[in-house]
Amino acid sequence: MLTIRDAGVDDAAACATIYAPYVRDTVISFEEHPPSPGTMAERMAAAHEWLVGEDAGRVVGYAYAGSFNDRHAYRYTCGVSVYLETGRRRTGAGRSLYEELFGRLRDRGYVRAAAGITLPNEASIGLHAALGFAPVGTFPRVGWKFDAWHDVAWMQRDL
DSSP states (O other), rough: OEEEOOGGGGGGHHHHHHHHHHHHHHHHOOOOOOOOOHHHHHHHHSSSSEEEETTTTTEEEEEEEESSOGGGGGEEEEEEEEOTTTTTTTTSHHHHHHHHHHHHHHHHTEEEEEEESSOOHHHHHHHHHHTEEEEEEEEEEEEEEEEEEEEEEEEEEEO
């Protein structure tokens, strides 16, 4: 059973481990080198919210929200992401993490969430659509990774 809680600095290594395959093996993340646990801890501290999902006392996924844009006018909009360990996709864990995250963001006064999704990624598009995100546009050929250009779809929802 998934238990969701606030992430702490002690979770940085687990989050880095979960994230590393997305960086090394996919274009889901445009990073090219997996962050260290120390770098992940810094990101966690800078986030608006960062939650982890545990199963049997082990972190199996995380979701977070950060600044959508540093300009002050964007202060009520968050960029959101969710990552799950391999084998946890389509188990409801991503939905559960996101739903908890959205409630917390709403309670803190945020009004909109935005997600950028590298295409193709039907699973992520489906999850976001099921959670009320609507497509707002696609940036064609905006990311270069693994010797190819990649499009990014943008979706948003009200909180």
